[in-house]
Amino acid sequence: MKKHRFRQETEAVRGGTGLAKKNGPLSTPIYQTSTFEVTDMQEQLRVTPTDSFYTRYGNPTNTVAENAIAELEGTDAALLFSSGMAAITTSILALVRAGDHIVAQRDIYGGVIKFLSQWLPKLGIESTFVDTNDMEQHERALRPNTKLLHIESPTNPNVRVVDLEKIAALARKHNLITTIDSTFATPVNCRPAEWGIDLVLHSGTKYFGGHSDLICGIAAGRRDLIEQIHHTRTTLGCCIDPHAAFLLLRGIKTIAVRVERQNQSALQIAEFLRQHPRVTRVHYPMLKDHPDYAIAKKQMKGAGCVVSFEVEGSGADACRVAEALHLFTLAPSLGGVDSLVTIPVLTSHYMIDPDLRKKMGVTEQMIRLSVGIEHVDDLIADLDQGLTVLTGARKQAVLAD
Numbered sequence: 001m002k003k004h005r006f007r008q009e010t011e012a013v014r015g016g017t018g019l020a021k022k023n024g025p026l027s028t029p030i031y032q033t034s035t036f037e038v039t040d041m042q043e044q045l046r047v048t049p050t051d052s053f054y055t056r057y058g059n060p061t062n063t064v065a066e067n068a069i070a071e072l073e074g075t076d077a078a079l080l081f082s083s084g085m086a087a088i089t090t091s092i093l094a095l096v097r098a099g100d101h102i103v104a105q106r107d108i109y110g111g112v113i114k115f116l117s118q119w120l121p122k123l124g125i126e127s128t129f130v131d132t133n134d135m136e137q138h139e140r141a142l143r144p145n146t147k148l149l150h151i152e153s154p155t156n157p158n159v160r161v162v163d164l165e166k167i168a169a170l171a172r173k174h175n176l177i178t179t180i181d182s183t184f185a186t187p188v189n190c191r192p193a194e195w196g197i198d199l200v201l202h203s204g205t206k207y208f209g210g211h212s213d214l215i216c217g218i219a220a221g222r223r224d225l226i227e228q229i230h231h232t233r234t235t236l237g238c239c240i241d242p243h244a245a246f247l248l249l250r251g252i253k254t255i256a257v258r259v260e261r262q263n264q265s266a267l268q269i270a271e272f273l274r275q276h277p278r279v280t281r282v283h284y285p286m287l288k289d290h291p292d293y294a295i296a297k298k299q300m301k302g303a304g305c306v307v308s309f310e311v312e313g314s315g316a317d318a319c320r321v322a323e324a325l326h327l328f329t330l331a332p333s334l335g336g337v338d339s340l341v342t343i344p345v346l347t348s349h350y351m352i353d354p355d356l357r358k359k360m361g362v363t364e365q366m367i368r369l370s371v372g373i374e375h376v377d378d379l380i381a382d383l384d385q386g387l388t389v390l391t392g393a394r395k396q397a398v399l400a401d
């Protein structure tokens, strides 16, 4: 864990660049180049291990964004990737080898489940999936060849929060590497390195970019791990394009203010939904009745923009509510300035066996919101009108009787 020089809002705006820099452009230029020219072989030797050699290895624009992220996460270093999936798969590939075993939470991002359960076995690496907050199950799943503990917090779409202190203690006891998909948390709400987690992964596509206009991934952590991952990234070739890194940097400048607004609005929306007569359940960690409220309070500043809720009636009723919303756009993804709505059983959890889905607590009546930065009163008014489709259905049914 690295000491922070400034508060988050300052790090977000000024991070990555030296403050002493004078007479240059204020905004980081886009080094839109695949390669870098040298004058002689002496210089070639000097630049080869730097970010001014060949863009698959590194690029100055990318470096500024990587440094800014490392400052925000409080880690030694960070790396960017072409997508969140690229960050997660490349990092795991860098840290395990044939014969190793991984323990992972059951309710992690679907793409990662697929990678662990269908792709890694081809390379002789097995994974065991365990219940999110059952630490005994985590420990029981460990084998002599277990190398890595992979978690995700908060989870999608039930927004469960994992006790990072307990995970780090378990990993220390058994000499394991810990990796976390911290996409739903952001460093504004939680810095896993502070709790002893080794490697922090993100789909930067979400809050970091913040405007739903780029795809990128992030790994931040200890220097020795980052170096190993850098070698693997260079070999697999899943680097970010400098133009996307520029957009990312622009997003990072406002991440603190965006996430703070999203925290406040999402909590207000969760409270509104909880008292609504047609809503049967609300999932938001900063609500006192959420199963992980105490953990969230301990390790998070806010719970972020994702609020999931279940409505009275059937899956079709949930779809009708989602379709009736005007300010929440029907689209997957989260964390951006525009509010979005999805039905998890038709999007993120579509490919998951219905029985397993039920075990994970993902019902057909569930609606997932990503709360943006529009005025919260407008968003609540939209939800209020959207939910009237359920009342209307009821009245019609009574009339038909």
Ligand SMILES: Cc1ncc(COP(=O)(O)O)c(C=O)c1O
Binding pocket: 083, 084, 085, 086, 109, 111, 152, 156, 181, 183, 184, 202, 203, 204, 205, 215, 216, 217, 333
């Ligand atoms: C929690 C989480 N992790 C990883 C990913 C994958 O990120 P990307 O789409 O940037 O590859 C996603 C995408 O939705 C996600 O929600």
